[in-house]
Amino acid sequence: QVQLVESGGGSVQAGGSLRLSCAASGSIFRIFVMNWYYQGPGKQRAFVASITSDGNTHYADSVKGRFTVSRDNAKNTVYLQVDSLKSEDTGVFYCNADVQTQSGSVPTRFWGQGTQVTVSS
Numbered sequence: 061q062v063q064l065v066e067s068g069g070g071s072v073q074a075g076g077s078l079r080l081s082c083a084a085s086g087s088i089f090r091i092f093v094m095n096w097y098y099q100g101p102g103k104q105r106a107f108v109a110s111i112t113s114d115g116n117t118h119y120a121d122s123v124k125g126r127f128t129v130s131r132d133n134a135k136n137t138v139y140l141q142v143d144s145l146k147s148e149d150t151g152v153f154y155c156n157a158d159v160q161t162q163s164g165s166v167p168t169r170f171w172g173q174g175t176q177v178t179v180s181s
Contacts, residue, residue, distance in 0.1 A: 062086040062159050062170045069153065069175030076179070077143045082155030082172055084136040092158040092167055094131055094138040099174075100151035108153070109140060145179045152176055 068080040084091060096108040109129040110118045117129050128141040138155055152174040158167040 062088060062157075062161065062168075064155055064157060064170055064172035066153065066155050066172045066175035069177045071178040071180065072145055074145060074147055074179055074181040076145050077141070078145070078177060080140040080142065080153055080155075080175060080177075082138045082140075082157075084157055084159065084170070087161045088136060088159055089162050089165070090160040090167075091133070091136060092160070094129075094155065094157040096127075096129060096138070096140045097154045097156065098149070098151050098177075099154070100148065103151070105154065111138060142177070145177070147179050147181045149177060150179045 063086050064082055064084050066082045068078055093110055093112050095110040097105050098108050099105040108120050111129045111131050126144045131138045154172055154174040156169055156171045158169050160167045
């Protein structure tokens, strides 16, 4: 099995910053793309950012210039630096990852349980 655990959320004032982390553990042979999603109150879960195993990044238009995704492959961890936070960023941030659990297996997408971010104005 594979587990992903997010951390780093909290309450901040508008314009503030947080650094979110997501650490993967368990039966991991290789991790391919790692992604961040968020879900605001009463809204559908939406894509935020991704980073491939070779370091290519992709961002939702709404967060370009404010959020930065990075990863530490040695720690099986992906990060999301969130700057210039807005009230509309309030919600739960989730990570996921495409994980190959053994050589030759088909990668499977695993999700974390999320970390809450609250932005006050």
